[in-house]
Amino acid sequence: MTRTPLATARRPALRGAAASTHRRRRRSLSDNSYALLLIAPAALVLLALVAWPLVKLVVDSLYSGSTFDIGGRRFAGLANYREMFSDPAVRAAAWRTLVYTVVVVSAELVLGLAMALLFYALGPRSQILRTVFLYPLMIAPLVAGLLWRFMLIDNFGIVNELLAQIGVIDSSGDIAWLSDPDLVLFSVAIPDVWLTTSFMTLMLFAGLQSIPPELLESARIDGARGLRLLGSILLPLLRPVIAVALIIRGVDAARAFDVILIQTGGGPQSASETLSLHIYKTMVTYSDPGSAAAISTVFMTVMMVVALIAVMTIWRPGRGS
Amino acid sequence: MSRRTRGIRRTVLWLLAILVVVAYAFPFVYLLLTSFKPASDAIAVPPTVLPQRFTLDNYITALNREGVRASFVNSVTTATLATVISLVLAIPAAWGITRYRTRAGRLMLAGSLLVRMTPAVAIGVPLVGIFSAVHLTDTPTGLALAQTTVALPLSIWLLASFFESVPREIEEAALVDGCSRPRALVSVILPVVGGGTAVTAIFAFLASWNEFLFALLLTSVKAQTTPLAIANLQSQFGLDWGPMTALAALYSLPAVVLTLLLQRRIVAGLSLGAVKG
Numbered sequence: 001m002t003r004t005p006l007a008t009a010r011r012p013a014l015r016g017a018a019a020s021t022h023r024r025r026r027r028s029l030s031d032n033s034y035a036l037l038l039i040a041p042a043a044l045v046l047l048a049l050v051a052w053p054l055v056k057l058v059v060d061s062l063y064s065g066s067t068f069d070i071g072g073r074r075f076a077g078l079a080n081y082r083e084m085f086s087d088p089a090v091r092a093a094a095w096r097t098l099v100y101t102v103v104v105v106s107a108e109l110v111l112g113l114a115m116a117l118l119f120y121a122l123g124p125r126s127q128i129l130r131t132v133f134l135y136p137l138m139i140a141p142l143v144a145g146l147l148w149r150f151m152l153i154d155n156f157g158i159v160n161e162l163l164a165q166i167g168v169i170d171s172s173g174d175i176a177w178l179s180d181p182d183l184v185l186f187s188v189a190i191p192d193v194w195l196t197t198s199f200m201t202l203m204l205f206a207g208l209q210s211i212p213p214e215l216l217e218s219a220r221i222d223g224a225r226g227l228r229l230l231g232s233i234l235l236p237l238l239r240p241v242i243a244v245a246l247i248i249r250g251v252d253a254a255r256a257f258d259v260i261l262i263q264t265g266g267g268p269q270s271a272s273e274t275l276s277l278h279i280y281k282t283m284v285t286y287s288d289p290g291s292a293a294a295i296s297t298v299f300m301t302v303m304m305v306v307a308l309i310a311v312m313t314i315w316r317p318g319r320g321s
Numbered sequence: 322m323s324r325r326t327r328g329i330r331r332t333v334l335w336l337l338a339i340l341v342v343v344a345y346a347f348p349f350v351y352l353l354l355t356s357f358k359p360a361s362d363a364i365a366v367p368p369t370v371l372p373q374r375f376t377l378d379n380y381i382t383a384l385n386r387e388g389v390r391a392s393f394v395n396s397v398t399t400a401t402l403a404t405v406i407s408l409v410l411a412i413p414a415a416w417g418i419t420r421y422r423t424r425a426g427r428l429m430l431a432g433s434l435l436v437r438m439t440p441a442v443a444i445g446v447p448l449v450g451i452f453s454a455v456h457l458t459d460t461p462t463g464l465a466l467a468q469t470t471v472a473l474p475l476s477i478w479l480l481a482s483f484f485e486s487v488p489r490e491i492e493e494a495a496l497v498d499g500c501s502r503p504r505a506l507v508s509v510i511l512p513v514v515g516g517g518t519a520v521t522a523i524f525a526f527l528a529s530w531n532e533f534l535f536a537l538l539l540t541s542v543k544a545q546t547t548p549l550a551i552a553n554l555q556s557q558f559g560l561d562w563g564p565m566t567a568l569a570a571l572y573s574l575p576a577v578v579l580t581l582l583l584q585r586r587i588v589a590g591l592s593l594g595a596v597k598g
Contacts, residue, residue, distance in 0.1 A: 038417030053447040138576035140531035
C-alpha cells in the first residue's frame with residue numbers, strides 16, 4: 001500500500017515534461033476506469049453464464065409443468081416451494097447431503113492432518129512420498145467413483161477379498177458396501193475422501209511449514225511434546241489454514257454429484273440420494289423442471305448463506321494486509 | 322530420549338508413512354493392472370491383483386466402441402476452448418484486480434468466490450433451456466462456455482495470487498520506456514509470471530477435462546466427452562469392467578502424469594490459491 005502515493009506523485013511529473021502530449025493522451029484513462037475496463041469482460045461473461053441462469057432458475061421455480069407439455073407451462077406462484085417443503089423425499093435428501101458432507105470433511109481433516117504431521121516429522125526427505133501421495137489430486141471424481149465401485153463390489157471386489165484374507169471378515173461377501181441402505185451413504189464417501197485427502201494434506205503441510213521453527217523450539221524447551229504440542233501450539237497456528245480448507249472442501253462435498261451418481265445412481269432405495277442427485281432426477285427422470293428449479297434455488301441460497309457466514313466469521317478475507 | 326529410541330521411532334514413522342502411501346497409491350495401480358487383464362479375469366472370483374497374462378484387448382475393445390474415439394477429440398476440443406476463454410478473460414481481470422485495488426476489483430474477487438461456491442446443478446439446470454434456445458446444446462462451444470463458469474473464477478483467483486508477486490516497478494519501467502499499459506501487461510508482466518500462467522492453464526484445462534455434470538446435462542451425442550463415454554460403457558453393455566478400466570486409465574493418465582511431473586508448480590499454485598486467499 002505504501003507504493004500508491006509514489007505512483008500518483010509520479011504522474012503529474014510526467015505530465016509536466018515537455019514531450020508529454022502523446023503520453024497524456026495515452027494515459028488519459030484514470031486508473032479506476034482502466035481497471036474497470038480490464039475487469040469488465042470477465043464480469044460480463046460471468047453475468048451471462050451464471051447470473052442469467054440463476055435468475056432464470058428462480059423464474060422457472062414459479063412455474064409448473066414443462067414447456068414440452070401440451071399447453072406449455074403454467075404460472076404456479078409458490079406452489080413448487082410449498083410442495084417441496086412438505087415433501088419427505090426432499091427433506092431426506094437434504095439430511096443425507098448434510099451427513100455426507102460432515103462424514104467426508106471430518107474424515108479428510110483427520111486423515112489429512114495425520115499425514116501432514118507425519119510428513120512434517122519426517123522432514124524434507126519425505127519429498128518422494130509426498131509426491132506419490134499427491135497423485136489423486138487431479139483424477140476426475142467420476143473415475144474415482146468408478147474405481148471404488150469396482151473395488152467395493154461384494155462378490156469379486158478386491159476390498160472385501162483383502163479384508164477376508166487378513167481375517168477381518170469371514171467371507172468376501174460379508175460387507176455389502178454399496179447395496180446395504182444403512183451403509184451406502186458412508187461407502188459412497190470413500191472415493192471422495194480418497195480423492196481429496198491429498199488436498200487437505202497439501203494445505204496443512206504448507207501451513208505447518210510456515211510455522212517459524214524458533215516457536216516450536218521454544219515450546220519444546222518448555223517441555224511441550226506430542227499431543228500437548230499439537231493441541232496448544234500447532235492447531236491454534238494452523239487454525240486459519242484449517243478454516244479455509246474446511247470451507248472449500250465443505251462446499252465441494254455438499255454439492256458432490258459425479259462420485260455418487262457413478263457408484264449407485266442414488267440407490268439403493270434412494271439411500272445415497274443427496275440433493276444434487278435429487279435435483280438432477282427431478283429434472284431429467286421425472287421431467288419436472290419447476291420443482292427442480294425450486295429445490296435448486298433453496299439449495300443454492302442455503303449454501304451461499306452458510307458459505308458467506310463461514311467466510312465472514314472464520315476466514316475474514318482482506319483482513320490485515 | 323536416548324539416541325537409540327529416537328532412531329527406532331524414526332524408523333517406525335518412515336515405515337508407517339511408506340505403508341500409507343503404498344495403500345494410497347494402490348487403487349490407481351489396481352486400475353492399471355486390471356486394464357491389462359483379459360476381460361474375463363477382470364471379474365474373476367476371487368479377484369487377483371496381478372494379471373495372469375498381459376493383454377491390450379480391453380484397450381482395443383474400448384477404443385473401438387462407437388463414439389469413444391470421438392469423445393477424446395471432444396474432450397480435448399472442449400477443454401482447450403474452456404482454457405483459452407478463461408485465460409483470455411482472467412489475465413486482464415486478475416491484473417486489474419491486483420494492480421489497481423479498486424472497489425470493482427474486490428467485488429469481482431468476491432463474486433468469483435461466490436460463483437465457485439454455487440452448486441453446479443443450480444447453473445446447469447437452467448442452462449439446458451438457455452442453450453437450447455440459442456442452439457448451443459450438444460456443441461463443444463456450448464459445453465466449454467458452461468465449464469467456463471468453473472474455470473474462469475478459478476483462473477482469476479490463481480492469477481491474482483501470482484500477480485501479487487510482481488513488483489510494480491516492472492510495469493512502471495515499461496511505461497517509461499513508452500509501452501502502453503495493455504502492451505506492458507502482455508509483453509512485460511505476463512512473461513514474469515509465465516510459470517504461474519502455465520499452472521493456471523493446467524488447472525483450467527483439467528477443470529474442464531474432469532467435468533461431468535454439465536457434460537451430462539448439455540451434450541447428448543455429437544459433443545459427448547470422455548467421462549460420458551465411460552459412464553455409457555456401463556449402462557449400454559451391463560457392467561463391462563475390463564474395457565471400462567482401460568478407458569478410465571487412458572482418460573486419467575494425462576492428469577496423473579501432469580500432476581507428478583509438475584508437482585512443485587502445482588503445489589505452489591494450490592497453496593497460493595487456497596491458503597493465501
